[in-house]
Amino acid sequence: MEYLKKAQHLEQTVSNEVEKTVKEIISTVKTERDAGVKKYEERFSKSVRALRVSEEEIEKSVRSLSYDEKALIDRVVERISSFAKAQLECISPLEKEFGPGIHMGHRIVPIEKVGAYIPGGRFPLLSSGPMVVAPAKVAGAKEIVACSPANYEGGIHPAVLYGLVRSGATHIYAIGGAQAIAAMAYGTESVPEVDVIAGPGNRFVAEAKKQVFGKVGIDLIAGPSEVLVFTDDTADPKKCAADLLAQAEHDPYARPIMVSTSRTIAEQTIKEVEQFLKEYFSSDSPAHESWAQMGEVIYARSLEEGLDICNDYAIEHLHVHVKDSRKLMDRLHNYGSLFLDSDSSVVFSDKVSGTNHTLPTLKAARYTGGLWVGNYVKVITHQEITGSGVDFLATHATEQSNIEGLEGHRLSAELRLSDKYLYNI
Incomplete structure (x- = not known):
């Protein structure tokens, strides 16, 4: 491989200062609750x-569209909802007998x-709200708490607000940044505590999601956008x-990254x-700095080398102009989402x-x-052991517990x- 253009900064890392700031925000919101959220909203936004966001504000925003x-x-x-429904249909419950008297499932x-x-x-970004909220609604969430910064005339952009309502958000708050993540994770007088937090954001939001993980679940840590355009000599340079x-x-x-098996197309x-x-x-436009500092163009000497480069980058968006x-x-397996053919x-x-x-x-697609x-959704297991299944599993568990030296386990199994077995208790 040969770099025809190489990035000046290969990756963005969270500085110690960001980590420290987010830790302080979370601690303050946990302690001061609404007052802590308002403090940071006033400082940062x-x-x-x-x-x-009140019903009156929602109605006014909707009327403006x-x-x-x-x-x-x-x-x-x-x-988005239709695709989420199709995905949900692929997740099936399980109920099966795994030997006589051993029924298990999820x-x-x-x-x-x-x-x-x-x-x-x-x-x-009008699709961001539906992308996060609509799949939660399809999954069957009872309560969907949505937070978005108040950076449009003192509130949330009307189109974004409408998208949240149509997608199924049950509570909407004009809160941004790490303070929004903290409020949802720990709850305040106004903001309900949630079980999982999803959605993209800046480095403060990403760091906040990282720090509250464990208290709540998260979807993933998403950084700035990435795209890798993979081409051969049939590609259109303008589209690329x-x-x-x-x-x-x-x-x-x-x-923005390009990998091409054609030096001519790349140039x-x-x-x-x-x-x-x-x-x-x-x-x-951020595009100027992004291309100058982060843009890469790589010449791959063969299709096989190009495929290896694509898999190694494990990029967010992989667009194949081949x-x-x-x-x-089947030969591409590390990507966030795959886009086949130039159109x-x-x-x-x-x-x-x-x-x-x-x-x-940042290679999380690995x-x-x-x-x-x-x-x-949660996939949660269950089991019911009856008849000969009890004897089979109890015998095994007793013998294994003896080897392990776990008396309580042996007792529970034995x-x-x-009655045909001799009890040693």
């Missing part, structure tokens, strides 16, 4: 408003109280460049990126196709997928042996 705007968001909610039980974090960011920049505009630390794509940046992106790309799917734009998934855009970054309906 300059917000002095009520924490909970046009019919077409609401129809567009409704479509997003419907498609049930699929919804998480009761879900916390959804919806980032504010530079732009009002556009796909790289679509993710680069999310954040200065976003990682032409670099030129197209530079041209697009001049023509289509404002000077303050002829007959579906044939390569399967990552943007479609970002917005409306139906798969979730909350995905693993061991996990993205947010899905399965994050909002008491269940039938």
Whole structure:
């Protein structure tokens, strides 16, 4: 492999200062509750408003949207919900006999109280709310607490608010950052305590989720957006460049990466990126810094080498601009979400196709997928032992407990042996 362009910063790490700040925020919110949340809202967001979004505020926001705007968001909610329902249908309960008198299985039980974090960011991302909330609703969560920063005219953007309502949020709060995560994890006078927290956010949100994990469950730690565009000599450099920049505009630390088996396509794509940046992106767009500091273009000398590079990067979005790309799917196994062929734009998934855009970054795709309906259910096991199954298991457990020296275990097992066995108790 050969780098035609190499990133200046290979990864973003959480500084000790961020870790310390988040620890302080969580401690304050645990102790001071609503007052602690309001303290940090005023400090970081300059917000002095009520924490909970009232029904009157929701109704006013909804009225401000046009019919077409609401129809567009409704479509997003419907498609995300439909995909989540199809996924849930794949998770089946189990009830089976594993030998005479040994019945075991599992049930699929919804998480009761879900916390959804919806980032504010530079732009009002209309799909972010439905991406986090709709699968929880499909899973059967009884209570869905949604938090989003009050960074639009002192509140949550009307379109984002409408998406949360349509997706099934039961409580909505204009709270952002680590204080929102702390409030949902530990509860305050206003914010209910939840069982699991899901949703992307900035480095403070990611660090807060990391620190409250254990007290509550979390989906994953998601960093700035990543995309790897894998190409051969059939690729269109303009489409490749556009796909790289679509993710680069999310954040200065976003990682736009290209791996190509064609040096010509790779070099032409670099030129197209530079041209697009001049023509289509404002000077303050994060895309400029992202491409300059984080962008990479790699020439792979063979298809096999290119596939190995893709799997090693374990990227968030893997977009394959290769002829007959579906044939390569079984050879690609480390990615957050896979996009086959040049017209399967990552943007479609970002917005409306139906798969979730909350995905693993920084090589976490080696061991996990993205947010899905399965994050909002528990697979819990059960067993019922009767008849000859009791004798079989009790005999084994007694003998094993003797070897292990666990008297209490031996006692519990041996008491269940039938009368034909000699009790040594």
